[in-house]
Amino acid sequence: MSTRQSHRATILDVARAAEVSRQTVSNVVNSPHKVAPDTLVRVQAEIDRLGFRPSRAARTLKQERAGAWGLEIDARGAGRLGSVLDAFLVELTLTSSRNDTHILPFAAPDYREPIAAYEEVLASRLADGFILTDTRHDDPRPQWLRDRGIPFAAFGRVWDDPTETAWVDVDGAAGVETAVSHLVDEGYQRVAFLGWPTGSPVGDDRRAGWARAVDRLGVGDEAWQGVAVQELDAATLAARPLVDIVGPGGAIVCASDALAAGVWRAVHERGLRPGLDVGIVGFDDTDAARVLGLTTLRQPLTEITERVLAILLNAQTPPAAGTVLHPELVRRSSSSRTVIPPAR
Amino acid sequence: MSTRQSHRATILDVARAAEVSRQTVSNVVNSPHKVAPDTLVRVQAEIDRLGFRPSRAARTLKQERAGAWGLEIDARGAGRLGSVLDAFLVELTLTSSRNDTHILPFAAPDYREPIAAYEEVLASRLADGFILTDTRHDDPRPQWLRDRGIPFAAFGRVWDDPTETAWVDVDGAAGVETAVSHLVDEGYQRVAFLGWPTGSPVGDDRRAGWARAVDRLGVGDEAWQGVAVQELDAATLAARPLVDIVGPGGAIVCASDALAAGVWRAVHERGLRPGLDVGIVGFDDTDAARVLGLTTLRQPLTEITERVLAILLNAQTPPAAGTVLHPELVRRSSSSRTVIPPAR
Numbered sequence: 066m067s068t069r070q071s072h073r074a075t076i077l078d079v080a081r082a083a084e085v086s087r088q089t090v091s092n093v094v095n096s097p098h099k100v101a102p103d104t105l106v107r108v109q110a111e112i113d114r115l116g117f118r119p120s121r122a123a124r125t126l127k128q129e130r131a132g133a134w135g136l137e138i139d140a141r142g143a144g145r146l147g148s149v150l151d152a153f154l155v156e157l158t159l160t161s162s163r164n165d166t167h168i169l170p171f172a173a174p175d176y177r178e179p180i181a182a183y184e185e186v187l188a189s190r191l192a193d194g195f196i197l198t199d200t201r202h203d204d205p206r207p208q209w210l211r212d213r214g215i216p217f218a219a220f221g222r223v224w225d226d227p228t229e230t231a232w233v234d235v236d237g238a239a240g241v242e243t244a245v246s247h248l249v250d251e252g253y254q255r256v257a258f259l260g261w262p263t264g265s266p267v268g269d270d271r272r273a274g275w276a277r278a279v280d281r282l283g284v285g286d287e288a289w290q291g292v293a294v295q296e297l298d299a300a301t302l303a304a305r306p307l308v309d310i311v312g313p314g315g316a317i318v319c320a321s322d323a324l325a326a327g328v329w330r331a332v333h334e335r336g337l338r339p340g341l342d343v344g345i346v347g348f349d350d351t352d353a354a355r356v357l358g359l360t361t362l363r364q365p366l367t368e369i370t371e372r373v374l375a376i377l378l379n380a381q382t383p384p385a386a387g388t389v390l391h392p393e394l395v396r397r398s399s400s401s402r403t404v405i406p407p408a409r
Numbered sequence: 410m411s412t413r414q415s416h417r418a419t420i421l422d423v424a425r426a427a428e429v430s431r432q433t434v435s436n437v438v439n440s441p442h443k444v445a446p447d448t449l450v451r452v453q454a455e456i457d458r459l460g461f462r463p464s465r466a467a468r469t470l471k472q473e474r475a476g477a478w479g480l481e482i483d484a485r486g487a488g489r490l491g492s493v494l495d496a497f498l499v500e501l502t503l504t505s506s507r508n509d510t511h512i513l514p515f516a517a518p519d520y521r522e523p524i525a526a527y528e529e530v531l532a533s534r535l536a537d538g539f540i541l542t543d544t545r546h547d548d549p550r551p552q553w554l555r556d557r558g559i560p561f562a563a564f565g566r567v568w569d570d571p572t573e574t575a576w577v578d579v580d581g582a583a584g585v586e587t588a589v590s591h592l593v594d595e596g597y598q599r600v601a602f603l604g605w606p607t608g609s610p611v612g613d614d615r616r617a618g619w620a621r622a623v624d625r626l627g628v629g630d631e632a633w634q635g636v637a638v639q640e641l642d643a644a645t646l647a648a649r650p651l652v653d654i655v656g657p658g659g660a661i662v663c664a665s666d667a668l669a670a671g672v673w674r675a676v677h678e679r680g681l682r683p684g685l686d687v688g689i690v691g692f693d694d695t696d697a698a699r700v701l702g703l704t705t706l707r708q709p710l711t712e713i714t715e716r717v718l719a720i721l722l723n724a725q726t727p728p729a730a731g732t733v734l735h736p737e738l739v740r741r742s743s744s745s746r747t748v749i750p751p752a753r
Binding site: 118132133138146147154158159161162163167168169170171172174182188189191329353 | 462475476477482484490491495496498499502503505506507511512513514515516517518526532533535641670673695696697699700701
């Protein structure tokens with residue numbers, strides 16, 4: 066077995082070895098100016114020799130810092146296809162570990178009262194601030210946090226207060242415009258849109274990009290749109306009339322990969338082939354897109370997580386306003402009218 | 410705006426209101442036996458009136474508890490399809506929030522030195538113990554934790570020490586046997602297996618279930634197996650020869666949905682139809698299975714997370730040994746030789 070000590074050295078071990086009180090050891094760690102120089106040297110030598118590490122609890126009392134950032138997880142995900150936010154949590158965890166900080170995910174037991182969950186995390190002193198996702202209109206969280214001086218950064222625009230808050234978002238409208246242009250370049254002649262019910266700022270933004278692009282390129286009509294929630298059967302149902310409208314040689318752009326998976330199903334049901342007959346573009350490059358071969362818009366999650374953490378870890382820098390990044394078009398067979406050879 | 414106070418009451422606020430020292434307030438919270446009864450009543454009244462909540466840091470110093478459990482996230486996931494472990498993290502977070510505890514995900518900067526990351530989390534006092542996943546042979550973590558008396562529970566058998574540790578796992582071999590029986594009942598006459606490279610105890614367990622079932626039912630041959638890592642192109646490549654071996658009327662059972670997605674692709678490449686021509690069964694009921702319509706074995710994640718947390722939160726109960734749960738067969742079109750009507 067290893068020669069390591071079988072338990073971590075405590076403050077008491079150091080105090081005994083240096084023949085001083087626990088309080089003196091504590092002073093050496095937290096208030097060295099209070100300690101006589103020769104004692105300081107002797108105690109520090111024992112701290113080094115024994116490998117004593119002051120506990121986070123002790124340091125937190127002094128520094129009032131937890132060393133972690135709260136991230137609310139949506140508890141209503143059951144039955145829905147995974148969203149980009151699951152991938153965001155994993156990416157944040159990886160980036161945090163490289164930057165000597167941590168992420169504390171939590172869920173609001175009652176989604177209608179999100180503030181209560183934030184209060185609980187703060188009261189527990191497990192987080193120094195928050196990373197907001199699922200930002201929306203009439204979102205009570207940003208103002209509540211600002212009123213209390215609690216640091217936060219958002220993945221997604223702080224829609225009600227975009228200039229005085231710190232956030233990182235992706236230009237969904239521009240991304241969808243890129244997708245429509247790509248489909249027209251590939252030879253599709255009609256482009257419909259499947260989105261979320263109106264009122265979601267992210268969904269409305271993506272819909273606006275489609276409306277602008279089809280108007281500019283003359284390949285769509287305002288009536289060629291449908292809505293569904295983020296669930297496969299609902300998306301399939303909403304996709305059927307759109308498939309009938311655009312028909313072979315047409316295409317459908319979607320606000321998410323889950324919606325695009327519904328289009329993929331509806332296309333198959335009609336005996337048509339994704340790509341070859343009807344073009345499909347999703348959003349987020351989730352597993353659904355990868356296994357179905359869906360062209361999609363990928364959000365640069367690594368850059369987003371790095372920027373969000375930089376805002377929180379460098380709070381002394383100017384309270385950054387928003388940063389808008391561009392999504393990347395990932396081309397796969399669902400937007401190609403010719404057969405793409407399979408992987409070798 | 411709300412009538413709430415704009416900042417949380419501090420120990421100093423209570424001390425001033427009750428006209429006592431901070432130390433007295435601290436004693437009321439942590440050592441009430443040291444405080445005179447009338448003072449105790451007066452200070453407690455101010456604590457209640459002001460809504461003062463002792464900080465977690467202060468309680469942690471006293472109780473030596475953080476109120477959270479560390480969960481290592483595999484940093485090598487890039488490019489791979491999502492695994493059941495991402496869903497496990499989300500499920501654990503939801504279950505923890507309902508049980509007044511928290512999950513602290515972290516990643517090992519160097520996956521070859523997992524212990525260093527566990528040491529760092531402990532030194533930070535951000536977690537009271539750990540939930541282990543990705544358990545394997547020659548896993549240094551269980552012994553290291555046991556030597557130090559650090560609580561842990563595993564999702565997955567503690568393979569090197571299954572009787573003296575606490576874990577919850579799913580019977581993968583029995584699940585795969587169920588899948589093979591189901592395929593035979595559906596009329597498939599030959600059943601191959603696509604798994605992970607040997608040496609992974611989970612993968613080897615699932616392979617053993619296939620080998621037993623095809624031997625018992627006379628529908629397979631030891632040579633009808635392939636291996637691939639958890640990545641779509643690799644799985645597709647490994648699936649091609651198996652599709653050729655079993656042909657129409659045959660089927661392929663897989664150690665994961667990601668591998669099954671590769672089989673799905675290989676079946677399409679050969680101009681065959683999943684289900685109608687070649688049966689496919691995956692494992693884990695991930696998004697890939699749902700969008701492709703793959704029959705799969707679902708692990709009962711809600712029950713698993715509840716049991717894992719119960720082990721940690723009730724550490725005074727007997728140090729539970731292992732619990733084995735059964736996966737549920739989720740039937741979809743990929744194991745049906747007749748057309749399943751689409752969702753309405």
